[in-house]
Amino acid sequence: MSDYERIRLVILGGQGVGKSCIINRFLFNKYCNKYRSTVEDLYNKEYDLGHMTLKVDLLDTAGDMQFPAMRRLYIATAHAFLLVYSVTSAPSFSSIKQCFEEIRENRTDYQDIPIVVAGNKLDLTASHKEITIEDVTEWVYCELPKLRVKILECSAKDDINIKEIFRNLLSLSKLIPKNDTTDVSTGLKRRSSAYVSATSKGKRRAESPLPEKEKPSGSGTGMSEGNHLAKPRSRSLIRRASRKTKQQIRDAQVDECNVS
Incomplete structure (x- = not known):
């Protein structure tokens, strides 16, 4: 395995199911019950796994279908998916079924892509629950072909199974062992797409202080004895x-x- 690897995790699901709440609980150990519509939020995490450095991009997406071109791009570039529904909403379960159909239509390798199906708002099940874990299990294992998938229920509010979501995604991606004890919640940074673009350009400028035409060539007169740059x-x-x-x-x- 290489010393460096990067993967992109895309979070999909309907509006108001708590996708952003799961991310915020995982990254910052915070919870806010005020709803804010998301268009695109990008986060970055680095894992030092000893034998390699793993960089994970987490993309929190919109819960509606207003941006079909963006959704197709998300799906096409993803290495793993988190499908989020609310255990208190049957329509939200239908939404992740639609999300999976989008994945199947746009990715010929969908059977090999790691997927975690997470039912959020487990804290509300004492008074109200419309989707059981058995309903999801029947859909995944009976109606769908063989997938690299894990099903679990969680609560962003009460911090139940949040770390397990991301641990399972890394485990399904075969990047960490199933019983690995790595703290998956450390080392995360929030970055917007514009920030990532700007910092990457700045990094390239810092690493390459000379313009391209002034850079010494490996076979030209810019090399001295011993292949050291003059x-x-x-x-x-x-x-x-x-x-x-x-x-x-x-x-x-x-x-x-x-x-x-």
Whole structure:
């Protein structure tokens, strides 16, 4: 396995099921019961697994179908999916069925993609529950073909099974063992898409202080003995050398005139 690997986790589900609440509980150990519509929120996490560094992008998506082109792009570029429904809402369970159909239509390798199906709002089941774990199990294992999938119920409010969601995703991705004790909630950073783009450009500029045309070539005169990059000549030195060359040319022209 390589020393560095990056995967993208895409969270899908209907409106108001608690996708953002799950993310916020996992990242910041916070919960807010005020609903805010999400268009796109991108988070980044790094795991030091000893033998490799794993970078995980978590993409929190909109719960409606207003942006079909964006949804197709999310699905096409994902390495794993988290499908979230509310255990108190039968329509939300229908929504994740529709999400899965989108995955099946857009990904020929859908049977190999890690998927976790999570039923949120477990804290409300004492008074109201419309979808049981048996309902979800019957759909996944009886109606669908063989998948790399895990089913569980959770509560973002009471912090029930939140870490297990992401541990199972990494386990299904075969990036950590099933019984691994890595703390999956550490090292996370929130980044918007614009921030990621800007910082990546800044990093490239920091790593490459010279413009492309001024970078020394591996086979050109910019290499000294031992394949070490030669230090760039200062502009003042170049200007002095240029003035000296021009003076030599003028002196040579004067000498030629004197001889003739």
